[in-house]
Amino acid sequence: MKNILAAFAALTCVFSAADAAIDAKLEQIGANVLLSYTGSIDLSGYRQTPSGRFDRNNALVRPDNSFGVRNGEYQFWDVSVVGPANFGGGTQTSTINVSGDTFFFNFSTERIGVATNYTSGSMIAGGALFQSITLAALGATPGSYLWTLTNGDTISLTVGDVADPVPLPLPAVLFASGLAAFGALRRKAAR
Numbered sequence: 001m002k003n004i005l006a007a008f009a010a011l012t013c014v015f016s017a018a019d020a021a022i023d024a025k026l027e028q029i030g031a032n033v034l035l036s037y038t039g040s041i042d043l044s045g046y047r048q049t050p051s052g053r054f055d056r057n058n059a060l061v062r063p064d065n066s067f068g069v070r071n072g073e074y075q076f077w078d079v080s081v082v083g084p085a086n087f088g089g090g091t092q093t094s095t096i097n098v099s100g101d102t103f104f105f106n107f108s109t110e111r112i113g114v115a116t117n118y119t120s121g122s123m124i125a126g127g128a129l130f131q132s133i134t135l136a137a138l139g140a141t142p143g144s145y146l147w148t149l150t151n152g153d154t155i156s157l158t159v160g161d162v163a164d165p166v167p168l169p170l171p172a173v174l175f176a177s178g179l180a181a182f183g184a185l186r187r188k189a190a191r
Helices: 004-016 170-190
Strands: 021-029 034-040 048-051 058-061 065-069 074-079 092-093 098-102 102-107 111-115 122-132 143-149 154-159
Touching: 021 102, 034 058, 034 065, 034 143, 058 122, 074 154, 092 122
Parallel strands: 021 154
Antiparallel strands: 021 034, 034 122, 048 074, 058 065, 058 092, 065 102, 074 111, 098 122, 102 111, 143 154
């Protein structure tokens, strides 16, 4: 029985572990569009490029190559990424209504921007409000978009109200299977 519980615990740990990821959403909220993001990113092994500072904090959405928030001093990192070439056909739209941590992703030049004091792998969260505009006016095509870095980290962007296509309940299934096995062993031992 100890072996079954140990195997179950090991499997749960293996299947629960995930690579670092940034999950971003671009959604219509009434007459406005909200860009929000949360997660972490592992930048070890990638090359830093010259840092910069925005006197005016801003955010932009450019469906043909980038999205994100620049909030104070930032540092770009050259990364290698595989994923879609765009998330629509719009051109650049920007706003100064920003909050939270700097996170900027340009998938065409393969660069990620984070605050100069960002510690690789730590939490990032923030967002921006684009007022009096629609997703259609931004040129953003509703759907789910996924970019994968060479280290396995992912950056996902959900545009519009899109449900996750395949939920991943594997840890719950493993837990239920473990409980069932435990119950069967108890019934067998009681006989």
